[in-house]
Amino acid sequence: MKALLIICDGMGDRRCASLGGRTPLEAGRMPSLDWLSSHAECGIMDPIAPGVRAGSDTAHLAILGYDPYKYYSGRGAYEALGAGLTLNHGDVAFRCNFASLDSQGRVVDRRAGRISGEEAQVLTEALQENSLSNNVDFELQHTVEHRSVLILRGPGFSRNVSDVDVHNTGATVPECRPLDNSKEARRTANVINEFVRSSSGILEKHEVNSVRSSGGRMVANAILPRGAGVAPELPSITEKFGIKAVTIAGGALYKGVSRAAGFEIVNVKGATGTMDTNLEAKMMSTIEGLRRADLVFLHVKGTDTASHNKDVQGKVTMIRKIGKSLEYVLNHVDLNKTYIALTADHTTPAEIGEHSADPVPIAIYGHDVRSGGTTQYDEAACSRGALGRIRGLDVMPILMNYLGRTELFGE
């Protein structure tokens, strides 16, 4: 028996006025999704708990079976691991965004006008030239689009520092502040502030920005580190359940969380972690992964990206793409030997543009599961299914039960 866990980032939604009161899943209804929900146990899932607004990092930890209240060690850590970097004991890692500031230092766009990956890559390389006081050793690596990872190589640093980021445009970029009185936290904050300042100098006069500026596009004149994290210490999925697991994802964070949990990361050409990702290539890798592993975790980012951009129609389009890809999967796996869970890591209402705490739909297909009563894959339909309301931490034990991998408690 094999299991496929498909997590579509931020796919859950609310009723959208622009869709005539439907959710994007209701509007994007596809035959493959209808088929899945009709042959699956359906339900709704709180990634962490009802009313808890989950980040993608904590939500994925929970869904992969790790209590985030126990294991979460800061987003930067998972971004670093996902970027293929080594994170040693004592290092502190940050997720960074290229951003656009106005002349008063206020944020105009937290993603520098969704700067291209190629441009961001060039800028990241330029920032390697940063020379920090006291020969502080750092590593900066570009990941996807406007995103990169910064690692301060320890010892002597702390993850207990504030973010150099704002939640809303229009605000001034804050300084990094120590969140405790330790020497390490104060040193970390100072180093980060120095890095942000000296980076601004390099970015302001970089050719990439001159070209963007003359083309009327927003310049990436700041880099904003946030989510300080240290190397996570998770028992591996193999230790926990005795399985071999594989991850297929474009985004660094998802690779990082599952790499920390001992998943093998498959790098798929064209899996960009954006809306133009090559879903077909990912599905082919998924089918291949199911041949040699017990569990494949497949991540699709586009639904969340569209939601953050408040692009309701783009989300519907992405859902239709997912439906088409699911059809490919259903046609290529042994449906008598494969359990398929389709869910989201959290809800991102596309008319709001930010993560919310609403539960997400979940469907678990299997030849012998207690399907029945559900004929559509969407938030309201799934809530009437056989699974009832579960939590993110329940998903992996439920799947492992189907794979016959759970230990008996008592006898």
Add this chain to the structure above:
Amino acid sequence: MKALLIICDGMGDRRCASLGGRTPLEAGRMPSLDWLSSHAECGIMDPIAPGVRAGSDTAHLAILGYDPYKYYSGRGAYEALGAGLTLNHGDVAFRCNFASLDSQGRVVDRRAGRISGEEAQVLTEALQENSLSNNVDFELQHTVEHRSVLILRGPGFSRNVSDVDVHNTGATVPECRPLDNSKEARRTANVINEFVRSSSGILEKHEVNSVRSSGGRMVANAILPRGAGVAPELPSITEKFGIKAVTIAGGALYKGVSRAAGFEIVNVKGATGTMDTNLEAKMMSTIEGLRRADLVFLHVKGTDTASHNKDVQGKVTMIRKIGKSLEYVLNHVDLNKTYIALTADHTTPAEIGEHSADPVPIAIYGHDVRSGGTTQYDEAACSRGALGRIRGLDVMPILMNYLGRTELFGE
């Protein structure tokens, strides 16, 4: 107001190919079960938690209101109590099986060809002659079919030893091993190994086995102790809720768990804890029990036995018997003054033959409960009922709420 809690062991199931994709409950549909679900609050119940594969012991503890993570003290203890034995502080009890080994000491059948209770009784008596080193005091008592209980009378013993049992036939019987470095655990393992060895000598030449052998039946040439347990310390159900409770069960384990919780055990003639149990006699005792107690816990084992034997049709037949008995109950209780909960302690998919972690259906009838929407008693139908998804530990507080026995928290 009275409450009747009917637990049908292992009754939950999945869709069975041999039933055309139905579950045994869907295939064994009976008017009484339909009536109950139509007039009950229905739901699904995780005996422990989603994805946790429960033994019958831990599941019953939970459903009777005792957190197994806090109170579970090993299966042997409950088997001993259920057999009517006294378990003192310092004693260690084991559940034992008669088994059939081949000449290389490999297990051919863990239940000695489902040896009859009469034969097993004779063999158990013969094993009383075992004389162990250092005058170790032990007690061995037959319970049902191939099952018996062994108590090592303390002090100086430990429950922290491994099972002398295998999960699959074909494997060699393992030695009992100490699971910590204590003198007590090492001594216990030594005594158990001596008991197993000397029992084999007695069993090999016993007349019961000669007769079985000449009749071409499997011999019971080994006794395998497992599930070391010590006297449980549970607050009684009367202390917890101020009620008088009665248990009607055939199997020793179920009598034992409820005896530990202060239930009065009614021994019903013909209640064998097997598939040929006299359900009518148990139902008559149930009606009688409801006259003098607030709560009757009725246990039916046959559904689990059929499941472990991968006897899908036998399970359907057993469910129909349960339906018929339920009709008797419905005709003989005051339906305005009795709440009736019908559920299972865990799922045992009959095409798999082992406990799984899938939730079980539950229906709670009462003249004033919030029934509605459910017309069948099965896994998928109940999941759409008014109870939603609950846990084993919720059942007793819910029933006590209907009996008006729960304390107000706050005011």
